[in-house]
């Protein structure tokens with residue numbers, strides 16, 4: 001780190017990496033930004049927008065000029081590139097998913113700890129104020145006992161070249177739901193199908209069981225849907241909350257709706273006795289770009305040594321679910337997750 005701040009590199013300057021470049025370039029404690037991509041046609045337009053940035057076509061050439069690296073290349077390259085940086089003593093922020101295997105995620109965690117560098121997973125939605133507001137609502141008990149969570153992330157595209165739709169889109173839902181539940185799920189089941197892609201599933205459904213809480217979460221992810229959907233619904237015994245990330249305002253709406261159980265709960269033939277339709281309220285959600293909050297949090301962790309919210313273990317928790325979902329896609333069976341400390345570190349962002 002120089003006196004004027006951190007020297008940060010972004011490797012992978014495609015769709016998402018170019019957003020990191022914009023965000024990091026504006027951060028106060030960043031002294032310089034390096035852009036790294038094997039494709040020069042990706043670097044050239046960025047150099048026009050950020051003429052002070054240094055550009056490299058290999059990580060090896062860039063590393064001596066960096067204190068920290070953001071990895072925004074395709075998922076299958078995350079572990080080798082992050083390891084190269086960690087072994088050179090650099091702090092790393094790795095885009096979601098942290099790795100494409102749990103073994104890879106563990107290797108990153110172990111080597112980052114040995115090297116004494118920060119390892120952070122780019123779970124952008126955990127830096128989204130609407131997700132934190134939803135977590136407060138769930139924790140407050142306003143919704144009553146949780147029944148289930150339903151999450152949809154659908155659109156036409158963008159097809160990825162090295163992973164299926166589960167590894168591409170579900171990391172967001174899994175990280176959001178793990179944050180809401182404050183823990184990892186106990187088992188995962190998944191169904192998927194291939195339509196416009198020969199090798200990779202482009203439509204999938206996941207069911208995550210949080211058996212100790214008696215809650216299940218259903219996730220629908222798709223690259224092949226006519227409607228863009230980014231929605232999480234949390235249904236409780238008293239109220240129901242809907243977080244619609246596409247809404248310009250009122251991203252969260254709390255519906256005072258529900259059903260009353262029959263008096264005799266043992267009699268399974270009885271339908272609910274009554275339906276309740278009450279007000280819809282929209283709690284205040286502060287504005288702010290989640291990616292900027294996330295990258296600033298990374299810089300804060302590097303500069304101050306403070307633990308980061310989405311550390312390697314949080315990245316691993318998501319990878320474990322994705323790996324289990326991948327197994328389940330093949331077997332059709334529910335896959336239990338191995339027991340380890342199920343709680344996640346949930347310091348405030």
Ligand SMILES: NC(=O)c1ccc[n+]([C@@H]2O[C@H](COP(=O)([O-])OP(=O)(O)OC[C@H]3O[C@@H](n4cnc5c(N)ncnc54)[C@H](O)[C@@H]3O)[C@@H](O)[C@H]2O)c1
Nearest residue numbers: 012013014015016017037038039042072073075095096124
């Ligand atoms: N957090 C989020 O909300 C979010 C959103 C979109 C994408 N992502 C993640 O960002 C990453 C990139 O996704 P994308 O959609 O921008 O992909 P992309 O294909 O648009 O860009 C990837 C870039 O990486 C470069 N690249 C590949 N291998 C390289 C290597 N070994 N060295 C240097 N450069 C290399 C490619 O040339 C390309 O420019 C993925 O991990 C994806 O999951 C995260």
